[in-house]
Amino acid sequence: MVHSDYLLIVGGMALVTYVPRWLPLFFLAQQRLPQWFVEWLDLIPVAILSALIFPDLFVRGDPRALVLLQPKSVVAVPTLLFALKTRSLGGTILVGMLLYWITTRWWT
Amino acid sequence: MEKDLRYDTIREGVRAAWPICMAYFPLGMALGVLAQKAGFSPAEIGMMSILVFAGSSQFVAVSMISGGAEVLAIAVTTFMINLRHVLMSSSLSVFFKGASPAFLSLFAYGVTDESFAINIMKFRKGTWDRWNALAVNQCTNAAWVVSTIIGAYGGQFIPVGFLGIDYALSAMFISLLMLQLRGGLYVLTALISGVVSIGVSLILPGNAYVIIASLVGATMGFGFLKARQRKGLQRGAF
Numbered sequence: 523m524v525h526s527d528y529l530l531i532v533g534g535m536a537l538v539t540y541v542p543r544w545l546p547l548f549f550l551a552q553q554r555l556p557q558w559f560v561e562w563l564d565l566i567p568v569a570i571l572s573a574l575i576f577p578d579l580f581v582r583g584d585p586r587a588l589v590l591l592q593p594k595s596v597v598a599v600p601t602l603l604f605a606l607k608t609r610s611l612g613g614t615i616l617v618g619m620l621l622y623w624i625t626t627r628w629w630t
Numbered sequence: 631m632e633k634d635l636r637y638d639t640i641r642e643g644v645r646a647a648w649p650i651c652m653a654y655f656p657l658g659m660a661l662g663v664l665a666q667k668a669g670f671s672p673a674e675i676g677m678m679s680i681l682v683f684a685g686s687s688q689f690v691a692v693s694m695i696s697g698g699a700e701v702l703a704i705a706v707t708t709f710m711i712n713l714r715h716v717l718m719s720s721s722l723s724v725f726f727k728g729a730s731p732a733f734l735s736l737f738a739y740g741v742t743d744e745s746f747a748i749n750i751m752k753f754r755k756g757t758w759d760r761w762n763a764l765a766v767n768q769c770t771n772a773a774w775v776v777s778t779i780i781g782a783y784g785g786q787f788i789p790v791g792f793l794g795i796d797y798a799l800s801a802m803f804i805s806l807l808m809l810q811l812r813g814g815l816y817v818l819t820a821l822i823s824g825v826v827s828i829g830v831s832l833i834l835p836g837n838a839y840v841i842i843a844s845l846v847g848a849t850m851g852f853g854f855l856k857a858r859q860r861k862g863l864q865r866g867a868f
Contacts, residue, residue: 531695534701535678535684535691538705539712542716543738545716546719546723547737547738548735550719550723551729551734558852562848562849562852565851565852565855568847569845569851570746570823571747571820572820572824573839573843573844573847575803576825577827577839579800580828581831588832598804601804602804602808605804605808609809611809612648612649614802614805618805619797620794621797622797622800622801623793624794626794
């Protein structure tokens, strides 16, 4: 056993991870939601995706710093255009990976 | 008949999940390697992946454990990291009208950034049902658990950055974001959220920036929507 509190740690992590995932699904799915709330929720996915990807592309290092031009952000441009053009998720991922792999061979 | 339907449902789910599964492998193996170095057995890290199933918080927890952190500190940190799923589960809930409590409780287990992104896109296309979505969750979960265990056994032999696989999730999110931009309002919301996210991530430690930026972005987008409606303009006019 790595740590005498292994079960306590993992159990605690499981609980605090599961409850935020479970609570809204369990209660909101059974309810009629007010119109304004549905309209607001409609914007949440695009906001979350954006909030996840922007720092991933433009922020790096520890401590974090804004780096506008770096392989991740530069490769994002053709990747984005490919996604727009083809609307293919799998294809975009493969193209993005390939371009990133090529780019990072001479620029890191 | 019933059986065939179920089989097709699972197959569609697996087909939608493959990019996530592929991207999870190097991440999961990296976690397995770290965990093994921190003194975890393959069974212990595998059990953590089964019970917790939340990548970034598992990385943080493993490093906190090897640093001798208290149980409470680890739990609080994990909670903060994973709180963003409240927003994802909330916006998914619209598509689960009439699902049984047991189904919802099982589905909730597999809500991650990645499964959320795929499922919400598919639901909006209108070709998705909740069993498809569950198949995506469970498939990605299996890939995560297996990859962390493999990592704990000897993932250090896999070369870093092989074939650009560390860009797989970035490319996936870029692509899914594009597919979600169905009009000016969505583009505006995405830009606000993205810029706020960068700003907050530079100021605050941890990943609170995801929640803060999502709330700010969606709320400001909603504000624009209401202002536009009050002006009596047509939807999609800007």
